[in-house]
Amino acid sequence: MAAFTDLGQALNYMLTNPYEEVRVNSVEVEATLEEDVRMVSLTALRLPRERVRPGDSLQMACELSQFDRAPRWERFQLEIPEWMPDGRYQLTAAAGPAAKQRDRARAPGKYVADNIPKMLEILRDVVPNNTLVFTVSNMDAGATVGGRELPDLPGSVLFVHAGTSETGGAQLYQGDKLLEQSITIDMAVSGSQTLNFTVDRKAPPREN
Numbered sequence: 001m002a003a004f005t006d007l008g009q010a011l012n013y014m015l016t017n018p019y020e021e022v023r024v025n026s027v028e029v030e031a032t033l034e035e036d037v038r039m040v041s042l043t044a045l046r047l048p049r050e051r052v053r054p055g056d057s058l059q060m061a062c063e064l065s066q067f068d069r070a071p072r073w074e075r076f077q078l079e080i081p082e083w084m085p086d087g088r089y090q091l092t093a094a095a096g097p098a099a100k101q102r103d104r105a106r107a108p109g110k111y112v113a114d115n116i117p118k119m120l121e122i123l124r125d126v127v128p129n130n131t132l133v134f135t136v137s138n139m140d141a142g143a144t145v146g147g148r149e150l151p152d153l154p155g156s157v158l159f160v161h162a163g164t165s166e167t168g169g170a171q172l173y174q175g176d177k178l179l180e181q182s183i184t185i186d187m188a189v190s191g192s193q194t195l196n197f198t199v200d201r202k203a204p205p206r207e208n
Helices: 001-014 094-107 116-124 154-160
Strands: 039-046 057-065 072-079 085-095 131-137 141-145 148-150 171-174 179-183 188-190 193-198
Touching: 001 116, 001 148, 039 085, 039 193, 072 131, 072 179, 085 094, 085 188, 094 131, 094 179, 094 188, 094 193
Parallel strands: 039 188
Antiparallel strands: 039 057, 057 072, 085 131, 085 193, 131 179, 141 148, 141 171
């Protein structure tokens, strides 16, 4: 039912947009009904090692809980690139729709349309609910202009935007999204979990 609700919201968004009149000629939907409940909740996230060196992989374990069944742990890994500076970072594991909601909350300016092409781009940017999205971000501030993220802006520029009383221009956001990895699983998943970890070039190498 959630898929049909999303479809209805997308149609309403298009038909009531303030930019130009849109006519929908037809809508086609393909659905498969299954007797087995194939849905899990992401109820915990665990990192066997909290410190990782650039060039190593961050090992992750996700607890997936299903109604009337014992929770199970699934292991994943995320490669940490050589260029990533030492420091503290935030790791988020989220179901596809939850990841999109978190990104809207983090940088709402990315999802503001001022014309039809931008509106359609936002509507097409959908992540299926059988997807786990792993995101690594820092805590730096930035701004979005015209839906585009502009990280590493000077503090003076951010100060000017933070004090403006006009809407429709730049919007501030917190946390640059540095890495993102999407993994398809065999069930629909809901929920999200967040942990902090450290990139440290002096950390012990990962044991094979």
